[in-house]
Amino acid sequence: MLFSKRRKYAITRYYALFERKKGQKMNSMVIYDSTFGNTEQIARVIADRLGEHGTVKLMRSDEAASLDLKEMDLLVIGCPIHRQRMTPAVGALLANIPRRSLKGRAAAAFDTRYRLNWFLSNFTAAQEIASKLKRTGASLIVPPEGFIVTGREGPLEEGELERAAQWAEKIIEQFEAARSLHKEKAGIR
Numbered sequence: 702m703l704f705s706k707r708r709k710y711a712i713t714r715y716y717a718l719f720e721r722k723k724g725q726k727m728n729s730m731v732i733y734d735s736t737f738g739n740t741e742q743i744a745r746v747i748a749d750r751l752g753e754h755g756t757v758k759l760m761r762s763d764e765a766a767s768l769d770l771k772e773m774d775l776l777v778i779g780c781p782i783h784r785q786r787m788t789p790a791v792g793a794l795l796a797n798i799p800r801r802s803l804k805g806r807a808a809a810a811f812d813t814r815y816r817l818n819w820f821l822s823n824f825t826a827a828q829e830i831a832s833k834l835k836r837t838g839a840s841l842i843v844p845p846e847g848f849i850v851t852g853r854e855g856p857l858e859e860g861e862l863e864r865a866a867q868w869a870e871k872i873i874e875q876f877e878a879a880r881s882l883h884k885e886k887a888g889i890r
C-alpha cells in the first residue's frame with residue numbers, strides 16, 4: 702500500500718488544494734508574533750526550509766493584516782503562549798479572516814512556551830491558533846507544535862531550532878504527498 706490509512710485520510714482532507722495549483726511551486730506564508738525574538742527565530746527557520754520548495758513570505762502578525770491570504774497554498778502561524786493563550790495580535794489577525802475563506806489551503810500552527818505539564822499542554826496558543834484556522838476553512842496538515850524556551854525571555858532550549866527545521870520538513874512532506882496523490886489520481890506524470 703502506498704500510504705497508510707491514517708496518512709491517506711490526512712492527505713485527502715486537503716487534496717482539493719491541488720485542483721487549482723497543478724504543477725506549481727508551493728507558495729507559503731509564515732506569520733508570527735514575538736516579544737523577545739524566540740518565536741521569530743523559529744519562524745525564520747521554518748520559512749527558510751519552506752523557501753527551498755517554493756516562494757515564502759515571512760512577516761509579523763501586525764504587518765500581515767492587509768494581505769490577501771487567499772494568494773497562498775500554505776499558511777503557517779505561530780506566537781508565544783501568553784497566559785495560556787495566543788497573543789492578541791495573532792488573535793486579531795485570525796478574527797479578521799472571513800469564515801471558510803481559506804478553504805482548500807493547507808495550514809499549520811506553532812507556539813513557543815515553557816516545558817508544560819500534561820494538563821497545561823491542553824491549553825496552548827498553537828491549539829488555539831489551529832482551531833481558529835479550522836474556522837477559516839484551511840486544513841491543518843500537521844498537528845500543532847510547541848517549541849520550548851528556558852525562561853520568559855528565552856533562550857530556546859538546545860535543539861529547538863533543529864526541531865523546528867524537522868517540523869518544517871514534515872509540513873513539506875505532507876504537502877508533497879498530497880500533490881503526488883492528486884497527480885496519481887488525475888493521471889498526471
Ligand SMILES: Cc1cc2nc3c(=O)[nH]c(=O)nc-3n(C[C@H](O)[C@H](O)[C@H](O)COP(=O)(O)O)c2cc1C
Nearest residue numbers: 735736737738739740781783784785813814815853
Ligand atoms: C505576559 C507573559 C505571559 C506568559 N504566559 C505563559 C504561559 O501561560 N505559558 C507558557 O508556557 N509561557 C508563558 N510565557 C512565556 C512565553 O512563552 C515566552 O516569553 C515566549 O516563548 C518567548 O517568546 P518570544 O521571544 O517570541 O516572545 C509568558 C510570557 C509573558 C511575557
